[in-house]
Amino acid sequence: MRYRPSVASRRDRPSESLFQNHVFVEPLDVLPRFASVTPPPLEVLVHLPSYGALLVPAPDTPRADLQTSDPYTVKGEVEVRLTPGQKHHRCHGIRMEEDVFFEQVFPLIGNTVFNQRSQRFDFSLSVSTPIAPGDAVSHDLRVLCDLSAQVIGLNPAPRANFDGSPLRPRFDFSHLDERETMKQLPSYEEQQEVDNADVRWIEDMISSHRIVVVKYNPNPMGSVNVLDDRFSTFVQGLGLIEAKCSASVFTVAGPMVARIKIPSPSLDATIFAFRLSILQRQTIVSPRDGTRVHTESLVPFATIGTVPKASTQYPSLDTPFVWSGQEVGQSDERKGWSSEIRGRFPRCDKCRWSTLPGVFTPVTLSHLLVYDLFYSLFGEEHDGTKMTVSGPGRLRRMRRTKATILPNSFT
Secondary structure, eight states: OEEEOTTSOSTTSOSSOTTSOEEEEEOSSOOOTTOOOOOOSEEEEEEOGGGGEEEEEOOOOOBTTBOOOOOEEEEEEEEEEEOTTOOOEEESEEEEEEESSSEEEEEEEOSEEEOSSOEEEEEEEEEOSSOOOOBOOTTSOEEEOEEEEEEEOSSOOOOBOTTSOBOOGGGOGGGOOOOOOOSOOOOHHHHHHHHTSOOEEOOSEEEEEEEOEEEEEOOTTSSOOOEEEEEEEEETTTEEEEEEEEESSOSTTOEEEEEEEESSOOTTEEEEEEEEEEEEEEEEEOTTTOOEEEEEEEEEEEEEEOOOOTTOSSOOTTSOOSEEOGGGTSOOOOSSEEEEEEEEOOOTTTOOOOOOTTOOOSEEEEEEEEEEEEEEETTBOTTSOBOSSOSSOOOEEEEEEEEEOOOOOOO
């Protein structure tokens, strides 16, 4: 698993979908300027369930006397195909690689021969939890989890990091364990066919990289998350305010419904808008030097009415409103005001999911559900004092916040 900002060079990743296999050929030496490039004799594919999305249970609440957690097992297949027209090829070994801020490497199978058929090798990785959740939106800071399969030839070149720097010495392939650990050994007929054929050694190292998306479910029962947040409060000039926000499937970009009811507002009140937002707080810790960067962003996702501009201090009588009392001069026959709105929570490109307690990651996010009601009282300042000259009152905002865990989307 790696952390990198969005300004990093993208030469290390093709622009295709994150969930596709990306195959690279790493030769022994740099090719001459006008040398012809020979296509790789093999194609390596990494197959994972659910398109590489790993739904991990929420970690237990950390305790001083309980410092361990159960590992999470990732199962899949590595498929090796000979490209059309290629004969048998022998490789030095196959291994899987998983980068989780530390590099964990183990050999999958040792010296073997590939025939003209497609061959698959099962693997099972035990990942210690809590592992940092992936975050791979192109415009934002990233935490990437790569699962790599490598077919190793006689003279593999050292791999490089995302920034082009070489990996640490423990990635030296000369120390690769060649013990066969898989059960998919060739049959007697296949071995005889290989023994009688002209088998060529693979010279380079052929790699396939697959993005793995780690997602945590905050629900301890493992089912869908539900939101039912409601409150009631008393505000001078508006009286009793009742509001709620609910979602049968609470998730990023999931559907929601919100309701607000003000039974007996003052006759000199004007209500301009009711808005719901997500306040996102982000803390980024550099894995290199521990530097912390804190940012906040308010992401509105549902609005009833029109929110006055921030520069507006005293909304005029022609400012759009959703309810106004008789004493304002814009008579509304309704005794009170109530409304309902349906919409969706912010998309993942606007708002990221919350970081669960006990999960350690360079990018930590927390969220607040924010209710904002914009209104004014005719002839009054925002603190309730009377204006020197009677007229439209100063703009006020009633805000209510509720800490919440915004779940990831599991679809």
